[in-house]
Amino acid sequence: MPEHTQSEQSQTDAKLVAVKKRAGRSAVIGAIFLMATSAIGPGFITQTATFTATMGAAFAFAILISVLVDIAVQLNIWRMITSSGKRAGELANAAIPFSGHVIAILVVIGGLAFNIGNIAGGGLGLNALLGIDAKWGGLLTGALAIIIFLIKKAGKVMDIVLVVLGVGMIVMTVIVAIMSQPPIGDALRQTFVPDTLNFATITTIVGGTVGGYITYSGAHRYLDSGHTGPEHAGPVMRAAANGILVTGIMRYVLFLAILGVVASGVALDLTTQAANPAGQAFGIVLGEAGLRIFGAIFWAAAISSVIGAAYTSATFLSTFHKRFLGGWSLQWATIGFIIVSLIIYLLIGTAPAAILVFVGGFNGLILPIGLTVFMYIGWFRRDLLGTRKYPLWLLIAGTLVTLLTWYMGIVSVGPIFAFLGTGA
Numbered sequence: 486m487p488e489h490t491q492s493e494q495s496q497t498d499a500k501l502v503a504v505k506k507r508a509g510r511s512a513v514i515g516a517i518f519l520m521a522t523s524a525i526g527p528g529f530i531t532q533t534a535t536f537t538a539t540m541g542a543a544f545a546f547a548i549l550i551s552v553l554v555d556i557a558v559q560l561n562i563w564r565m566i567t568s569s570g571k572r573a574g575e576l577a578n579a580a581i582p583f584s585g586h587v588i589a590i591l592v593v594i595g596g597l598a599f600n601i602g603n604i605a606g607g608g609l610g611l612n613a614l615l616g617i618d619a620k621w622g623g624l625l626t627g628a629l630a631i632i633i634f635l636i637k638k639a640g641k642v643m644d645i646v647l648v649v650l651g652v653g654m655i656v657m658t659v660i661v662a663i664m665s666q667p668p669i670g671d672a673l674r675q676t677f678v679p680d681t682l683n684f685a686t687i688t689t690i691v692g693g694t695v696g697g698y699i700t701y702s703g704a705h706r707y708l709d710s711g712h713t714g715p716e717h718a719g720p721v722m723r724a725a726a727n728g729i730l731v732t733g734i735m736r737y738v739l740f741l742a743i744l745g746v747v748a749s750g751v752a753l754d755l756t757t758q759a760a761n762p763a764g765q766a767f768g769i770v771l772g773e774a775g776l777r778i779f780g781a782i783f784w785a786a787a788i789s790s791v792i793g794a795a796y797t798s799a800t801f802l803s804t805f806h807k808r809f810l811g812g813w814s815l816q817w818a819t820i821g822f823i824i825v826s827l828i829i830y831l832l833i834g835t836a837p838a839a840i841l842v843f844v845g846g847f848n849g850l851i852l853p854i855g856l857t858v859f860m861y862i863g864w865f866r867r868d869l870l871g872t873r874k875y876p877l878w879l880l881i882a883g884t885l886v887t888l889l890t891w892y893m894g895i896v897s898v899g900p901i902f903a904f905l906g907t908g909a
Contacts, residue, residue, distance in 0.1 A: 510710075511640075511641050511644045511645075512640065512644065512706060512707065512709040512710035512711075513707060513710045513712070513720075513724050514644060514648060515640070515641075515643060515644030515647060515648070515706050516703040516704070516706035516707040516709075516710070516724060516728070517703065517724055517727050517728040517731060518644070518647040518648050518650075518651045518728070518731065519643075519644075519647055519702050519703050519706045519792075519793050519796070519797075520559065520699070520702050520703030520704075520706075520725075520728040520729075520732070521651055521703075521728050521731040521732040521735065522647050522650055522651045522654075522785075522786070522789035522790065522792075522793060523698070523699045523702045523703075523789070523790055523793030523794070523797070524555075524694040524695065524699050524732045525654065525694075525732065525735050525736070525739075525786050525789075525790075526599075526602075526603055526606065526786050526787065526789075526790035527602065527603065527605075527606025527607075527609070527610070527783055527786055527787050527790070528602060528606075529690075529694055529736075529786070530739065530763050530782070530783060530786055531761075531762070531763055532689060532690060533690075533736070533739050533740055533743060533763070534743050534753065534762035534763035534765075534766060535755055535762055536686050536689075536690070537740055537743040537744050537747055538743070538747050538752075538753040538755055538762055539755070540681060540683060540686065541744065541747060541748070542668065542671045542672045542674075542675040542679075542680075542744060542748070543675050543679040543680050543681045543682075543683075544686070544740060544744075545672050545673075545675050545676040545679070545737070545740060546675060546676060546677070546679035546682065547683070547686050547687045547690050548676070548690070548733075548736050548737055548740055549676050549677070550687050550690075550691070551687070551690045551691050551694055551695070551736070552729065552732070552733045552736070554691050554695060554886050554889070555694070555695050555729045555732065555733070556726075556729055556882070557879075557882040557883050557885070557886040558695050558700060558852075558856065558883070558886060559695070559700075559703065559704075559725045559728065559729055560722060560725050560726070560879055561856075561859060561860075561863065561879055561880075561882075561883040562700055562701060562704050562855075562859060563703065563704045563707065563721050563722070563724070563725040564718055564721055564722060564725075564875075564879070565859055565862060565863065565870055566701070566704040566705070566707075566708065567704060567707055567708065567712070567713050567714075567717060567718075567721045568713070568714060568715045568717075568718060568721075568870040568871055568872065569713075569869050569870050569871065570708070570713040570714060570871075571869075572701075572705055572708065572800055572801070572803055572804070573585070573588060573589075573701045573704070573705070573801070573855065573859075574586065574588055574589040574801050574803065574804025575803065575804060576859075576862065576869060577855070577858045577859075577862075578804065579866075579869050580858060580861060580862045580866045580869060581858055581861065584858050585804045586804055586805070587854065588801075588804075588851070588854060588855050588858070589801040589802070589804040589805065591851045591854065592697065592698050592701070592797070592798055592801050592851060593798045593801055593802070595697045595698065595851055596697065596698045596794045596795070596797065596798035596822070597798065597822065597825065597826055597829075599697060599698070599790075599794050600790075600791055600794045600795060600798075600822070600823070600826035601826050601829050601830050601833075603787050603788075603790040603791045603794060603826075604623045604626055604627050604787070604791060604826055604827055604830045605619075605623055605830055606783060606784075606786065606787035606790070607622060607623055607625075607626025607627070607784055607787035607788050607791065608620060608621070608622035608623030608624075608626060609622070609761075609783060609787075610622065610626075610780050610781070610782075610783035610784025610785070610786075610787050611625060611626065611780065611784050612780070613764060613776055613777070613779055613780030613783060614777055614780030614781050614783075614784055615780070620831065622784075623827070623830055623831070624827065624831065626784065626787060626788050626791060627791065627823055627824075627826070627827035627830070628827075629788060630788060630791045630792055630795065630823050631820050631823050631824065631827075633646060633792065634795075634796075634816045634819045634820045634823070635816075635820065639816050639819075640709060643792060643796065646789075646792070647789055647792065647793075650785040650786075650788065650789045651731060651735075651789065653781070653785055654735060654782050654785050654786060655731075655734060655735050655738065657778050657781060657782050658735065658738045658739050658742055658782060659738055660778070661742040661767055661770055661771065661775065661778060662738050662739075662741040662742040662745065664745075664770045664771060665741070665742050665743075665744075665745025665746050665749075665766070665770045666745050666749075667741040667742070667744040667745035667748060668744070668745075668748050669741070671748075672740075672741060672744060688892075688893045691890075691893065694732070694736075695852065696851060696852040696890075697851050697852070698793070698794050698797040698798055698851075699793070699797075700851070700852060700855060700856075701797055701800075701801075701855075702793050702796070702797040703724075703725065703728050704725075705796075705797055705800045706796070707721065707724060714871060715870060715871045715872035715874075742766065742767070742770070743762070743763065743766045745770070746765075746766040746769050746770060747766075751766075751769055753765050753766060763779060763783070764776060764779045764780075764783075767779035767782075791823065791826075794822075795819045795820075795822040795823045795826070796819050798822055799815055799818040799819040799821075799822055800815065802815075802818050803815075852890045852893070853887060853890040853891040853893070856883065856886065856887040856890060857887055857891075859883070860880065860883050860884050860887050863875055863879075863880045863883065864880060864884075
């Protein structure tokens, strides 16, 4: 081969390596923000405002517990999935036949129901931000999410959008938190020593921020970086920890923003059906501008959750057929998921009580079922992870959290039977 030809080939190879590195870096950053923004949806914002209004600074302890549970769940899930190089459904099937199919069905059904609520949240956010009809806002939110996945390099675009939305939410919420002047000293004290303890509140927050598809969203996106195998355990753990850090910051800052209003003596409306405690709090702090900022945050949380739920649910389809491992098949499956969610939302207007109760039970079941399978892998099937080494502290923490989530699951399934028993 001529010398100049070898030189050109070397330059080409170097460019390909650089492109792959950039793509891998984008996927890693995207994985961090996919997990973080998926965990901060419209439901979480509303729950935070409601619980802060009822519990005050003591709610900080619930946030701390939710972050600790996040650490045990996400570090285990990220490490096992990336070490094996397989998505959750495929890895579960390799350990226990058909268990992956069960998890996949639960995630897809639960993700679909959640996405109806996410699209509805997008409509409410645009209504507060721009004053447009909530139903048109939901349609626009769904359409924008579809456009993202119609782009050829949808993965890269998704990563950029999620980073912008995530950073934007944090910055805007920090501004409101500063303006509301919360009692930071009391909040810090009660983060570790709460005046009151409400276990039901903790289970609700944990189920809504790490249950269902959220458990697997970041890990599945990380697989696209190509940095898989047990030799990449260190970077994977750091990426997962960064995702948990971003999530925790957003949770705590939002809590402080609401606490400042509550601590000033203002009573937020929590009784009427149309009550919007988070929107009220932002409006009290900054007036009309506060309502617009709330709308922007609520919409950003909604559309990022639409993206996260659709993408993660679609990745579980590879459990049934390999064609959904990536490329246009995965993109079209994601688009189809959003379209179905959008059509149902437009037909029913919002998520009715039956769907909300039903999906609440699913959310309570998906987490413990999946965690049980993964803890089994960690204790007895490490051969699937390509190594016999696995942190004992991580397995113990994961096992304890698994037992906790089984309790949460039992509690969340109860309302389904109660609801069905009413004949509603």
